[in-house]
Amino acid sequence: ETGVTQSPTHLIKTRGQQVTLRCSSQSGHNTVSWYQQALGQGPQFIFQYYREEENGRGNFPPRFSGLQFPNYSSELNVNALELDDSALYLCASRLDGPSTDTQYFGPGTRLTVL
């Protein structure tokens, strides 16, 4: 167990809808990242938050947005869902510092867009 939790476990939405996924970081971790993993592929970086500010973003459109809260929990919001958004969404947390490179992943949220 990594101490990182995500909710919900599974979610089914229809095209055009909006979705919010949640992540609770490991205690003391101040950095959270979100990844999208399509079936049969490796995870792809969406964005990262450090102390409630976005400080890195992958090649994802603006309809993917996020929040990080003072207690280091986090949300991923996706607007105007498309069929290709169907994937496993993973969050990962770490403590930002010179020797803290390991990221700890949650179990993921499986999103299906119909």
Add this chain to the structure above:
Amino acid sequence: SQQGEEDPQALSIQEGENATMNCSYKTSINNLQWYRQNSGRGLVHLILIRSNEREKHSGRLRVTLDTSKKSSSLLITASRAADTASYFCATDQMGSARQLTFGSGTQLTVLP
């Protein structure tokens, strides 16, 4: 985009044998990490090797890193059926916001 590429894409071995997976990447890195994933579940961190390290061990795992060839290998010795999973390498690239760039993974099947 995928930076790391694992080789082979799939590997099937007998219990007790060793499994070797390779990873190649394209840009300079701070470190390289290996993760395991069981059946589309969360990623489990296995081992991290920094760019100034050449070899690292953790239990039955041995990782090597050759920065001149931009490649890494993961060796699992005395494999068990429970090692059946997908294995991913992930690079922490220099100059990035410390995000990880993953390869497409190696599916390892260990037959009892």
